[in-house]
Structures are given as C-alpha cells and as structure tokens.
Amino acid sequence: xxxxxxxxxxxxxxxxxxxxxxxxxxxxxxxxxxxxxxxxxxxxxxxxxxxxxxxxxxxxxxxxxxxxxxxxxxxxxxxxxxxxxxxxxxxxxxxxxxxxxxxxxxxxxxxxxxxxxxxxxxxxxxxxxxxxxxxxxxxxxxxxxxxxxxxxxxxxxxxxxxxxxxxxxxxxxxxxxxxxxxxxxxxxxxxxxxxxxxxxxxxxxxxxxxxxxxxxxxxxxxxxxxxxxxxxxxxxxxxxxxxxxxxxxxxxxxxxxxxxxxxxxxxxxxxxxxxxxxxxxxxxxxxxxxxxxxxxxxxxxxxxxxxxxxxxxxxxxxxxxxxxxxxxxxxxxxxxxxxxxxxxxxxxxxxxxxxxxxxxxxxxxxxxxxxxxxxxxxxxxxxxxxxxxxxxxxxxxxxxxxxxxxxxxxxxxxxxxxxxxxxxxxxxxxxxxxxxxxxxxxxxxxxxxxxxxxxxxxxxxxxxxxxxx
Numbered sequence: 408x409x410x411x412x413x414x415x416x417x418x419x420x421x422x423x424x425x426x427x428x429x430x431x432x433x434x435x436x437x438x439x440x441x442x443x444x445x446x447x448x449x450x451x452x453x454x455x456x457x458x459x460x461x462x463x464x465x466x467x468x469x470x471x472x473x474x475x476x477x478x479x480x481x482x483x484x485x486x487x488x489x490x491x492x493x494x495x496x497x498x499x500x501x502x503x504x505x506x507x508x509x510x511x512x513x514x515x516x517x518x519x520x521x522x523x524x525x526x527x528x529x530x531x532x533x534x535x536x537x538x539x540x541x542x543x544x545x546x547x548x549x550x551x552x553x554x555x556x557x558x559x560x561x562x563x564x565x566x567x568x569x570x571x572x573x574x575x576x577x578x579x580x581x582x583x584x585x586x587x588x589x590x591x592x593x594x595x596x597x598x599x600x601x602x603x604x605x606x607x608x609x610x611x612x613x614x615x616x617x618x619x620x621x622x623x624x625x626x627x628x629x630x631x632x633x634x635x636x637x638x639x640x641x642x643x644x645x646x647x648x649x650x651x652x653x654x655x656x657x658x659x660x661x662x663x664x665x666x667x668x669x670x671x672x673x674x675x676x677x678x679x680x681x682x683x684x685x686x687x688x689x690x691x692x693x694x695x696x697x698x699x700x701x702x703x704x705x706x707x708x709x710x711x712x713x714x715x716x717x718x719x720x721x722x723x724x725x726x727x728x729x730x731x732x733x734x735x736x737x738x739x740x741x742x743x744x745x746x747x748x749x750x751x752x753x754x755x756x757x758x759x760x761x762x763x764x765x766x767x768x769x770x771x772x773x774x775x776x777x778x779x780x781x782x783x784x785x786x787x788x789x790x791x792x793x794x795x796x797x798x799x800x801x802x803x804x805x806x807x808x809x810x811x812x813x814x815x816x817x818x819x820x821x822x823x824x825x826x827x828x829x830x831x832x833x834x835x836x837x838x839x840x841x842x843x844x845x846x847x848x849x850x851x852x853x854x855x856x857x858x859x860x861x862x863x864x865x866x867x868x869x870x871x872x873x874x875x876x
Contacts (some may be wrong), residue, residue: 423479
C-alpha cells in the first residue's frame with residue numbers, strides 16, 4: 408500500500424465509501440492521518456464504522472480543521488448540481504482531490520503514463536501494462552480500470568504507474584504531469600456531469616496538463632474533437648506530440664494501414680507489424696488501441712521488437728471480444744460486456760460471418776443503429792427477456808433467428824450450425840446488447856458461462872480432448 412507520509416497527523420476526510428474510498432481511508436489511517444469518513448448511504452457508513460473508522464457527517468460538521476477532502480469521482484461536485492458537501496468545502500477553502508492525486512504526491516520520483524478517452528481506455532491501459540511487463544519494467548496498473556491506486560506497491564525512481572483516467576478523475580488530479588499522456592477519442596458521454604460537450608472535452612484535455620518536452624502526448628485524430636485538441640497542442644509546441652489513427656496515414660505518428668501497423672514517429676513510415684498477428688486486437692477500434700499502446704511504450708523507451716512481440720501475446724480483456732475457443736476454423740468470441748447496441752456494433756463490425764447470440768434485459772435503445780451490420784449475421788440466437796422484442800426487430804431486418812431461452816441452448820445451437828455450414832472465418836459471437844440481470848448476476852458471470860460452454864463444445868470436437876484457442 409502507498410505510504411501517504413505527508414498526511415501524518417493531519418485531519419483529512421474521505422467522501423464516498425466505495426472500493427476506492429475505503430482503500431483511501433485505510434491508506435490514510437495506516438499513514439497516521441486523522442481520518443473522517445462519510446457516505447450518504449447508511450449501509451456504507453455502517454461498513455466503515457465496523458472497520459473502526461470515524462464516521463462524521465460532512466454536511467453538518469465543522470470543517471474548519473480540514474484542508475483536504477478525498478472525493479469519490481462518482482459524486483458530482485460541479486454539474487449537474489454540486490453535492491452540498493462540495494459547496495461547503497469550497498466555501499471553506501478546502502481542496503477536493505481524488506485518490507490518484509494522493510498517489511502523485513507520494514510517488515514524485517516515479518514515472519506516470521495516463522490513458523483516457525471515451526472508448527478503449529481499459530484495453531489500451533492493460534495492453535501498455537502487458538508490454539511494459541514484458542520489457543521487465545517495474546510497473547503498477549490501475550486507476551479507473553478497477554484497481555485502487557493506493558493499493559499499489561511504492562515504485563519510486565525507475566518505476567512507472569500506468570493509470571486509466573476517467574474524466575472525473577482528471578478533474579480531481581492536480582500534481583501529476585504525465586510523462587506519456589494518451590487521449591484515444593472523444594464522443595458524447597457524461598455530458599450532464601460536465602455541463603455539456605465543451606466541459607467534457609476540457610476534462611479529457613487535462614490529461615496533457617503541464618506537459619513539456621521531452622514528455623509525450625499521444626492523441627487519436629480520428630474524431631473532430633481530438634483533431635481540434637491535436638491542432639491546439641501542435642500550435643503550442645510544448646511537448647512531443649505523436650498522432651495515432653486506425654484509418655490510415657498520419658504524418659509523424661503511428662497508424663493502421665493496409666493491414667499493417669506503421670510507425671512514422673521518426674519520419675520513416677516503417678511497417679513494424681501485421682495487424683493480423685494480434686489475435687486479441689481485432690477490429691478498427693482495437694487498431695487504434697494498438698497504435699496508442701505502441702506509441703506510448705516507444706515514448707517510454709521500450710524497443711520496437713519487444714513491443715511487437717508482447718502485443719502478439721496480449722490475451723485481451725475478459726468479456727471484450729475475447730477469443731475463448733476455436734475449433735475447425737470456428738471462433739468462439741466472448742463479448743459479454745457489450746450491454747448495449749453501441750458496444751455490440753464494434754463486434755459486429757469486426758467479424759463476418761457471425762452466428763450471433765444476443766438478448767437479456769434490453770436497454771431503452773434496443774438494437775437501433777445495428778441495421779447496417781445485419782448482412783454479416785448468418786443466424787441469430789435469442790436468449791432472455793428481450794427474446795420477443797429482438798425477434799420482432801430481426802424479422803424486420805430479414806435475419807434468420809432461433810429463440811433459445813438460455814445461453815447454454817443458444818451456444819450449442821450456434822456452434823452446431825456454424826460447424827455444419829463450415830464457412831471461412833465463422834464466428835460464434837456472444838455480444839448480447841443487453842444487461843445480464845435477468846439470468847446472471849453480472850456480465851462477467853454471463854461471459855464465464857459462455858466460455859465454459861464453448862470450452863466443452865471445443866473439447867467434444869477434439870479426439871484428445873484438447874482445445875484450440
């Protein structure tokens with residue numbers, strides 16, 4: 408756990424007692440701080456009190472002793488309306504920070520790589536961590552990805568903290584100047600929390616806060632908002648700037664073109680890898696992730712050969728277009744995290760032909776926006792509460808489908824048809840475009856079940872019981 412030595416003996420409050428909040432409170436207590444904790448949820452307060460923390464109602468308590476409140480990024484402090492405690496704190500001159508800020512203050516000698524963007528953050532963060540580990544660099548990987556940063560081991564000089572940064576966290580982190588800062592893309596999201604699109608873009612741009620050469624900005628240029636940020640950074644010329652693209656050449660950057668990954672950061676447009684050699688980085692969205700990770704790791708000093716070799720062995724993220732089995736040329740892909748049509752669109756754009764397993768608890772948007780991909784779907788297999796709704800939609804698109812009820816039945820039927828038809832590049836794809844709660848505790852359990860069913864099917868097809876994956 409990170410030693411917050413600079414907080415010893417100081418009163419400090421923690422607002423919000425989720426996983427990172429409780430971790431922060433524990434780190435502060437271990438470092439000798441006087442810790443106050445609060446959460447609007449009585450159950451969360453009870454948990455903290457049972458752990459021996461001092462529960463103080465920050466909405467009514469005298470805050471004059473405090474200089475710092477460690478704020479859960481999920482609690483609004485500006486838009487759409489600031490939490491009353493945020494108003495009280497600012498009126499009293501108390502700083503609001505998140506746990507990442509505390510890490511930055513404690514680990515001033517370490518290097519930091521930050522990754523943000525509307526989509527692809529988790530894959531890119533994990534891929535960078537995979538490459539840096541292959542290069543035998545001392546690292547930690549976490550942040551918005553799920554691992555609270557104050558659980559990290561101290562790294563100090565020579566170590567690198569690799570952090571997925573949400574827009575919320577960026578607004579509450581002030582001390583870290585990222586040695587390598589990655590902005591993948593910006594599309595409308597969390598607009599109410601940022602007061603509109605301008606506020607959201609401004610929050611994302613904070614990833615480049617105070618960067619000067621030789622620090623590096625890696626920025627996607629495949630959307631209008633990021634192109635504008637790229638132009639502004641280029642005009643300011645404060646840091647080294649490498650553009651990335653999944654759509655073709657970008658001078659001085661890293662990009663995907665003609666099936667290859669091209670490095671033009673030194674002006675040589677060198678083809679460093681074949682994208683087909685990265686089995687768990689399929690599709691244009693993952694090409695952007697691959698370009699970003701390559702650029703970030705090169706900026707961190709990792710040799711090209713090590714980067715490419717590590718990318719070939721990248722296992723992918725569980726439940727995100729994860730290859731879980733392959734038999735007789737048919738791939739079984741677990742995309743259980745695709746709980747809405749927008750997420751499923753990326754998978755449908757990646758594979759062809761598709762034996763598509765979908766359904767569960769439908770979102771309000773249903774399958775809207777997926778019409779243009781139905782030519783890729785050989786057959787659809789429906790499960791869960793959305794069966795009737797999705798069957799009607801598929802009828803309207805002229806897509807053959809089977810109502811299966813449950814995931815085990817759907818997986819078996821999809822595999823049977825895919826193997827019988829024997830089409831080249833066939834994919835049995837679980838990309839439900841639905842929440843999982845009608846039949847599973849969460850999308851992870853749904854994905855694990857699909858992987859187990861696919862594993863059993865694959866073993867049954869192999870004389871020796873082995874599985875290709």
